Amino acid sequence: MSEQLKKLSINKSRFRKDFDELCKIGRTKQTGVNRPVFSQSHLEARKWFRKKTLEAGLEFHIDGAGNHSALLKSHQKDAPALLLGSHLDSVPDGGRYDGALGVLAALEVLRSISDEDIQLPVNLEAIDFTDEEGTIVSFLGSFAFTGKLTQEILNNPRGGRKNLVENLERVSLKESELFSAQREPKALAGYLELHVEQGPYLEKSGQSIGIVEQIAGLSFYRLTFIGREDHAGTISMQERLDAAQGASAFTLAVREIMLNKFPDCKANVGYTKYTPGAFNIVPEKAEISFEFRAADMKTFREMDQTFVKQAKLEAEKYGLELQIEFLGKRDPVQMAAAPLDAIHEAVDTLGLSYKKIISWAGHDAQALADICPSGMIFVPSVGGRSHSPEEFTKWEDCVNGANVLLHAALGMASK
Numbered sequence: 146m147s148e149q150l151k152k153l154s155i156n157k158s159r160f161r162k163d164f165d166e167l168c169k170i171g172r173t174k175q176t177g178v179n180r181p182v183f184s185q186s187h188l189e190a191r192k193w194f195r196k197k198t199l200e201a202g203l204e205f206h207i208d209g210a211g212n213h214s215a216l217l218k219s220h221q222k223d224a225p226a227l228l229l230g231s232h233l234d235s236v237p238d239g240g241r242y243d244g245a246l247g248v249l250a251a252l253e254v255l256r257s258i259s260d261e262d263i264q265l266p267v268n269l270e271a272i273d274f275t276d277e278e279g280t281i282v283s284f285l286g287s288f289a290f291t292g293k294l295t296q297e298i299l300n301n302p303r304g305g306r307k308n309l310v311e312n313l314e315r316v317s318l319k320e321s322e323l324f325s326a327q328r329e330p331k332a333l334a335g336y337l338e339l340h341v342e343q344g345p346y347l348e349k350s351g352q353s354i355g356i357v358e359q360i361a362g363l364s365f366y367r368l369t370f371i372g373r374e375d376h377a378g379t380i381s382m383q384e385r386l387d388a389a390q391g392a393s394a395f396t397l398a399v400r401e402i403m404l405n406k407f408p409d410c411k412a413n414v415g416y417t418k419y420t421p422g423a424f425n426i427v428p429e430k431a432e433i434s435f436e437f438r439a440a441d442m443k444t445f446r447e448m449d450q451t452f453v454k455q456a457k458l459e460a461e462k463y464g465l466e467l468q469i470e471f472l473g474k475r476d477p478v479q480m481a482a483a484p485l486d487a488i489h490e491a492v493d494t495l496g497l498s499y500k501k502i503i504s505w506a507g508h509d510a511q512a513l514a515d516i517c518p519s520g521m522i523f524v525p526s527v528g529g530r531s532h533s534p535e536e537f538t539k540w541e542d543c544v545n546g547a548n549v550l551l552h553a554a555l556g557m558a559s560k
């Protein structure tokens with residue numbers, strides 16, 4: 146890379162001004178934003194992105210899944226696209242940085258390269274993926290983009306089928322057209338995403354930049370322990386078949402197993418429901434929701450076997466039947482060598498400190514990694530807070546992250 150390119154940096158004041166403008170769209174009483182996908186404020190944020198793109202003299206494009214892109218075209222014919230992106234939607238009453246920082250930084254990288262009239266052998270594309278947060282369909286935009294979206298997913302989406310149909314109609318997207326967003330892997334040079342960590346590890350380490358090496362896999366189950374409904378006063382303790390005991394024993398075992406066998410991974414029993422559910426009735430059914438996360442495939446599989454076995458063991462111990470419903474999973478993803486190298490070089494060029502890190506939250510990069518070399522850059526989240534108006538990242542870290550994105554993009558483009 147030439148010395149001139151090495152000195153390149155984003156336009157800090159423009160970046161700041163635009164970030165402040167974007168934060169005002171869907172702003173909540175505190176410092177948060179409320180921009181669930183296809184809400185009025187989300188659509189407004191997308192309109193704002195379009196305006197900024199056109200003002201910068203960049204091309205603008207919307208695909209069949211509603212993904213919004215700013216394009217800085219290469220002078221080379223048939224150049225592949227190097228994607229930089231994230232998402233402008235938020236969880237209800239979420240934070241200012243989650244997703245928005247990555248989209249804005251991507252746009253700023255395009256503008257900074259365009260300002261200097263630098264010619265690259267790739268089309269640079271800043272992309273805002275639809276519904277990363279999964280309000281309607283988890284990863285709708287990036288799944289459509291990478292060919293992972295299926296009719297089955299659309300028939301039973303996370304936010305309900307009715308919600309999907311109504312929302313698509315309202316924003317003039319056609320269900321059949323969603324699939325047209327799919328891109329050919331050979332037309333893609335790679336994908337880079339800047340994101341806030343949303344966890345405490347980077348801040349605790351005192352380093353400026355997180356280089357994501359893996360995105361953790363996630364698996365979810367519904368487990369139903371089934372016993373017998375009885376009078377809680379008259380049936381003896383020895384005779385009762387109490388579903389709550391099995392579910393509770395499993396819940397406590399999860400913690401023990403995690404601390405002893407998988408101390409670096411995560412598992413959660415997030416929901417319990419007893420049926421019939423009264424003071425004086427022994428519960429016939431105890432339904433729990435259970436999820437676990439691991440960063441590598443071997444551990445991911447081992448956890449799966451361990452927990453299924455444990456659930457069966459507890460059911461047997463308490464004389465219960467057990468229904469196991471596997472509700473889906475996303476496999477752990479290893480980030481590719483080319484983007485990892487490019488991010489390392491960018492961090493070195495800028496003289497920043499870094500830490501290799503695992504992403505414990507899901508991201509669009511997880512889907513993209515299947516079809517093109519993908520990488521993620523993290524910046525510290527103060528107190529590890531996210532999906533909350535309390536979400537905060539120091540401005541200096543945001544600027545550093547955007548500059549790493551810029552240099553990593555230049556590095557990827559030259560490979």
Ligand SMILES: [Zn+2]
Nearest residue numbers: 243244277340
């Ligand atoms: Zn996000």
